[in-house]
Structures are given as structure tokens and as C-alpha cells.
Amino acid sequence: MTEEIIIAGFGGQGVLSMGKILAYAGLMEGKEVTWMPAYGPEQRGGTANVTVIVSDAPVSSPILSNYDTAIVLNQPSLEKFEPKVKPGGTIIYDGYGINEPPTRKDIEIYRIDAMDAAAEMNLIKTFNMIVLGGLLKIHPVVQIESVLAALRKTLPERHHHLIPKNEEAIRKGMEIIVKQ
């Protein structure tokens, strides 16, 4: 099994850290993983995307031409990556960030209103974990337990009290993702 994923949005949305937690969770399951970021000099507001590959076999190229799954969190990212999803692949998009939804008929399209849910839950910073929950619902690339273990491993100790909130966010994402 190899899952080739692109996660794309604005800097500050947690794109890179979501990818990192996914990669770390894969690592904890003994899988081969590669996390390849692409972003500009800005810390916030610029475009940011990350390619995450989780595989049972060694990963060749960290740079890909097309993807099994594209997670797109803003309109420019959708326009860039919709054509690059493999036929039969998946797009997950956030309803708040995307005005014109994807139109391809040969792929599976899922909508997740993660930004709205994050605002409702008053947990705006867990936006990316809600999206991750959505991904794990439709493609269980890694187990949720591995994600929690990855959070424990990657978050500084002083932030460990936030892990239950992150778990809540992941489970929320699993609930609210809908097929279009």
C-alpha cells in the first residue's frame, strides 16, 4: 500500500503540521514516510502545501506528478491540484475556503466544513485536526491511536493538555465529512 497525499492551503492553516502529524503517525506504525513541504518566504498568508507519502515500501520520489488524495483548503489550491488527482482518487475540500467546488466526475469528492466546525467548537486552532479526522474516516491511512501517539511525540510537553481537544477535533472531522 502506498498513499500519496497533497495537503494545500494558506500558510497559517496548519497544512505543514497536519502533514507532519500524519507522517509521524505512519512512522509509528513502522511505515515508510516522506514529508516534502513547498512554501514561500511568508509565515502566514502565502500559499503552503506539503506532499506526504505513507507506504509499505521505500519511497522513491518525494516530488510527485499526481496524487491519490488532494486535501485543498483554499480556491487557488483546488485549481492547482484538482487536475493532478489520479483517476479514481479523492479530493477533500473545506466548504469555507472553497467557493467553486471541484467538478471532475472520475474522482471521489468529499466536503468537510472544518472551518465552521472549528469556530462552533471554539477550537479554531484545531481546524487542521478536523480535516485530518475527515481524511482518516474515508482513508484510514493510519490509526487514530497512532495520530495521538504522534501528537504526544511532536508537541512540547507544555502543550500535552491540548491532546484531548485534538482528539475531539479528529472525531468531529470523522463525523462531518460528507460525500458530494
Place this chain on the structure above:
Amino acid sequence: MADQEITLMKGNEAIAHAAIRCGCDGYFGYPITPQSEVLETLAAEKPWETTGMVVLQAESEVSSINMVYGGACTGKKVMTSSSSPGVSLMQEGISYMAGAELPALIVNVMRGGPGLGTIQPSQSDYFQACKGGGHGDYHLIVLAPASVQEMADFVDLAFTLAFRYRNPAMILADGAIGQMMEKVVLPPFKPRRTEEEIIKECPWATTGRVGMRKPNIITSLELRSEEMEIINNRIQDKYRKIEESEVRYEEFMLEDAEYAIVAFGSAARIAKKSIEVARAQGIKVGLLRPITLWPFPVKEVCKLAGQVKGILSLEINAGQMVEDIRLAVEGRIPVRHFGRLGGIIPDPDEVVDALKRLF
């Protein structure tokens, strides 16, 4: 951290951890994207509190390389890291160290140029790394890692080769290898050498005249031409020895190949995926990955010319290594180049298209 723990980290972070673990005595550097995590990781790890390794942020790359020059004179294991524009600033010091025959490690995590260029990955410093860069007839030993694991492993290897030949070594990585995260098993801890061990290993070094031994003078200056020619000949003899003994490379799916891609670093990773795609379309292609860019695997490329119908040099630049491939092939088969510029990394499908278009 246990010695054999598998962890996830960036290539730049792996360089820093490996430096501490291989018994490095000093790091002198100045921040620049996309390699700043080397200095950041060293600052966070505080090795001066554990191994005693010095970590110093200098006021510029020119200072960094001259601090490395000074440290290297004393036989210490010293290093610096930077990215392309910063490495350009260091060229004078690098040439002096090559002339004074000093072991040191310089890491270049390349970004696109020329000039300040871009902060995105590139491989456009191949010429600078392999053909001199600074003035005078000299070579660096140049290692090109293609994974985060190799970023970690090549630190110790680079120091080993640098001390074996009393010559500066370079790890020539690029922004992609520096910034990407992969699984890595860090090398086991080696203690820093004691003063006695350094005196024994480096009888040439300025370690203090214990027992009033003959003074060791380290310089790249010799105004008498006859003497300077003798020094140059000795250095050239050393280079011939390195060319004979230290060539390293990897072969991938070359057994039945009709075409070959030659690529290093992140381009070699892309090439492997391209080869999977091309083979699924019936194109028999394999990869030769030079691990040492200098010494270049001349014999291996020459041999390849007797097997395949054509060679594609895949580089993230406008065509630099392709010149060395052509020299090795001696006109026997077509050698083409494909690359992207300005910080854009070619994707695997583009490479397959290039293969079809160029042959």
C-alpha cells in the same frame, strides 16, 4: 535518545545531530534559507553542555569559513553550513584551506541562483562545488546525499575522508533534501578526540610545540615558484589517489537498461519514480547515481556508454554534470540534459516526457 531509535526529521536537522554524534569539535555558521535548521538545531541541542562542541553564529559567512580555517589548523573537526549565496562568500577561505591542505566540512544546501536568486531548491552549484569555485588548481571531496538518512551518514564519512586526505570535503545537498522529513536512524555517539589523540592523528597540526618539536607552519603562501610547483604536484598526486580510491555511486535497474539516467541528490529520487513510470510503458531505463560528485564515477559512466543507447543527465539546473558525463562517454552515445530552473523541481512525468522527446 537511544542510539538506534528511528525518528522523523528534516535533512538539515539530521546534519546537526550527526555532527554532534560524530565527535565534531566546532560549528561556525550564519543563517540562510533553506539550511537555517542546521544552526537552529545545534543551538537547541546545546552540545557545548554535553560533548563540549563549540557552536558559534558568526557575523557573516566570510567569518564562518575563516573560523573553520583557524579551527582546522589545530587538527580539530570543524564545519560550517550555508546555502548557495553564502557558499559563494566562502570561496576564498575554501581555496586557502585546499591550498593549506586542511580537513574540514562545508555543507551547501543549494538554492536557485544566480545572485540572491530564490529560496527554493536547486542543484546549480555543481560547477562551484566540483570545479574549484575559488581560485587555483584544487578540488573538494564532494558527497551528494539523496535522503535524510544519507544527510546523517555523510557527516561522519565527509570528516573521515577530509582527515584521510587532509582536504576540505563538501556535502552538496539541496533545499529539497534539507527541508524534507524522512525516517532516520542517527549514527551512534562517538566521543570527541582528546588532545593526545589529535596530536597523534594530525602530526602536521598547530597543537603546541610539546617537547620543542619542529614548528608546524600552515599556510597556502609560497612565493618561490619552484617550491609552489612542488606543492601543487603533491596536491595533484593526492587528487589522483582520491580519484582511484574514493569513487562512490549507486546503480538502480541498470541490468537490462537500454537508456540510463544519471542524477544525484533529490534529482536521483525523482529519477527512480520516473523509471517506474517509464518501465510500465515499456521503456527500459535505469539509474546511475553518483554519490561522490568529485571524484566523479568516470569509469562507471564510461562503461555505461558501452551498454545503453543514450544517457539523460537529470539535474535541477541548466546542465552542469552533463559536461562530466560527456567527457566520460567520449562521444560514443548521445548524452542529453533535462532540468528545471529557478527553484522549480521537475516532476517524474516531466522526466519521462523528456526521455521520450530527447531520444
